Amino acid sequence: MPESLFITGTDTDVGKTYVAAGLVVTLRKMGIDVGVMKPFAAGIPQRKGFKSEDIEILATAAQVTDPELLLNPQFFPIMASPYTALKNLKIKPNIPLILKQFKKLSKLHSMLLVEGMGGVMTPILQNYFVSNLIKDMKLPTIIVTRTRVGAINHAIMTCKMCEKYKIPIKGIIINNFDVDGYHVKELKRDLENLTRVSVLGSVPFIDDMSDNSLYRIFKKNIDMKSLLN
Template sequence: MDTSKNILLKSLFIAGTDTDVGKTYITAGLAVVLRKMGVDVGVMKPFAAGDAQKKGYKSEDVEILSSAAQTCDPENLVNPQFFLIPASPYTAWKKLKIKPKVSTVLSSFKKLSKLHKVILVEGMGGIMTPILKDYYITNLIKEMKIPTVIVTRSKIGTVNHTVMTVKMCEKYKIPIKGIIINDFESGYPIKDLTRDLQNLTGIKVLGSIPFIQDMSDASLNQIFKKNIDLKLLLK
């Protein structure tokens, strides 16, 4: 049964409060859930960095996302730019002399948007990761004209990072769909953290995702349907 007709969601930018907060796995899980609901979902990671894979997409993150969405879109659309050092696009530019191509990223996003009903765009690092001088992830989201989901973690310090991330989204007038907590390390009790984040930011916590060992379709679909408020996300 195709339930996609009832879904109003267009595209989402999955942003993080920091690096290594689990954006890729949250994006992958959302891609699986949407696909299982009958939605034609595409994925994108505008900028990726690190060691290149020998097979498939250069970026392991892009490989994970494409597998979750079961897409085989061209690499130059899904990941327009890849840097061979683990750094922000700005730092990679200065070190490798390769300038980040924002216009290419935006045109790739438009092309992908014509190929799929929904595009899940995974960010890089935190929301103020620099791409160019005075141009950050926030600027990119703003130019894409899509809302964001903020991925945060459960460890101590996350309240500070999450509040700052929300404040920057507000400054750039970026709509926030909600917050997802990645509960894969010791820290705050999730109930307390959910209460505090909602009270402090006024943004709904969509749910929390436990550490995932089984990355199969069935596992991701079950975990995300159980732990994420999909109705609120898809409004």
């Protein structure tokens, strides 16, 4: 049975959701029963469907009918970290609920892709970060980065924190949507040399989120075999 994975990023707005959706579609078309989860989500609630647009994208990609409380146990109606939501809205992040729902979802699917919020050091509680959550879920992670200048610094810091928390890294995926960033070939070379982590591939800017489009792009550009090993 394939191992479940946690999708994290080197920062917020690196395109984790789009990368996760592409991976989910590709895994599903490879015949794997894959479920999705975003433990914490934040932002302006959608009027229809799921509160979180990210969950809407992931659930559509996975073609799942799991209830929202399993897919996204906690939603904060402001664009902020769970810790900031705690301070500003007095809504306490519920770690036991997250882990309970994660266990339930794990039993419903052969494999889960769990998308984090921001980067690995996004604060959830005073001394509990996304890295603690990954550790508690006992999952390896895929790190999504972009190509803009500064990406190498962010990727190295992310890898170092994963080492500190003893989180296995499956690989790095480069989201190549910046028009003025590093050349992917050079970025891949430098990231692999500096982090000793494999780059599983890069994906171009995606404007067509249809199944066929995502499957074509990810099958061509991402080393799915290494991702599943």
